[in-house]
Amino acid sequence: SQTIHQWPATLVQPVGSPLSLECTVEGTSNPNLYWYRQAAGRGLQLLFYSVGIGQISSEVPQNLSASRPQDRQFILSSKKLLLSDSGFYLCARGTQATDTQYFGPGTRLTVL
Amino acid sequence: GESVGLHLPTLSVQEGDNSIINCAYSNSASDYFIWYKQESGKGPQFIIDIRSNMDKRQGQRVTVLLNKTVKHLSLQIAATQPGDSAVYFCAEEQYNAGGTSYGKLTFGQGTILTVHP
Numbered sequence: 001s002q003t004i005h006q007w008p009a010t011l012v013q014p015v016g017s018p019l020s021l022e023c024t025v026e027g028t029s030n031p032n033l034y035w036y037r038q039a040a041g042r043g044l045q046l047l048f049y050s051v052g053i054g055q056i057s058s059e060v061p062q063n064l065s066a067s068r069p070q071d072r073q074f075i076l077s078s079k080k081l082l083l084s085d086s087g088f089y090l091c092a093r094g095t096q097a098t099d100t101q102y103f104g105p106g107t108r109l110t111v112l
Numbered sequence: 113g114e115s116v117g118l119h120l121p122t123l124s125v126q127e128g129d130n131s132i133i134n135c136a137y138s139n140s141a142s143d144y145f146i147w148y149k150q151e152s153g154k155g156p157q158f159i160i161d162i163r164s165n166m167d168k169r170q171g172q173r174v175t176v177l178l179n180k181t182v183k184h185l186s187l188q189i190a191a192t193q194p195g196d197s198a199v200y201f202c203a204e205e206q207y208n209a210g211g212t213s214y215g216k217l218t219f220g221q222g223t224i225l226t227v228h229p
Contacts, residue, residue: 004155043201043219044156059216090155099144099205101217103155 003027004104006091012110019064019078021107023091026072032094033074034101035066037087044090050074086111124226131192133223135185135202142204146217147176147187150199159187159200189225197227 003026013019025031032051036044046059048066056066063082067075074091091104125131137145143164148156160171162178162185169176175188185202203217 041222043221044203044217045219046216049216092155100146100158100161102158103148106153106155108153 004091004093004102006089006104006107008107009105010108010110012112013081014112015083016080019076019081019085019109021076021089021109023074023076023104024072025074025093028072028093028095030071032101033068034092034094035074035076036090036092036103038090038106039087048076081111083111085109121221122224122226124228125192127192127194127227127229129192131187131189131196131225131227133187133189133200133225135187135220137183137185137202137204137220139204139206139218140180140183141206143207144205145176145178145185146203146205147174147185148201148203148219149196150201150222152198156201192225192227194227194229197225199224 005024007022032049034049035047037047038044047064048056048058050056050068053068053071056068063080064076064078076089086109089107089109092101094101123131123133146161147159149159150156160169160174160176162169162176164180167178173190177186187200189196199222201219201222203219205217
């Protein structure tokens with residue numbers, strides 16, 4: 001199976017604290033990986049995507065960053081969280097051959 | 113900028129009825145479209161997709177229709193069931209000049225489908 005794991009599932013952090021969200025993918029090599037953020041009652045906003053190890057493209061200027069230290073691992077980070085960083089963070093995978101993206105279970109982040 | 117939007121934010125139907133969820137897109141260069149279903153607290157789940165060289169595609173109980181003339185996409189769900197209750201998103205993608213994917217989807221705001229038993 002081509003399963004996507006995300007952790008933690010939920011997270012409550014104070015403003016100004018650091019962040020690290022992790023996404024790992026099983027069953028596929030060299031996937032395209034994506035980080036999306038979803039505000040309550042809204043659609044998905046693409047934050048970062050990666051076509052390979054160490055290759056990160058940023059879509060939206062912000063205080064977040066992404067890294068891909070391994071082929072099947074994608075990490076979303078921040079040095080200092082803002083209130084506006086609250087949301088539902090989703091990792092997705094695609095392939096070089098197809099356009100379809102499949103999503104992980106998500107991480108609910110609340111910044112207080 | 114280019115965007116994908118939905119006509120109706122909410123849709124309520126009775127169990128067994130057919131549901132139609134609509135989506136308007138503004139980028140006439142879009143090449144690929146996907147419908148996702150998202151249940152509360154979960155990640156979006158792929159339902160069905162269609163490419164711009166097609167106008168209709170059918171799956172199990174679902175049909176996607178694409179009208180490029182008016183830039184309109186719809187998802188039809190036959191014999192809607194309570195388990196179909198969720199938020200439905202359309203997403204679109206534009207290919208690059210070489211005809212391959214950038215791999216970047218643009219999502220609409222979503223339609224809430226509620227199915228009453």
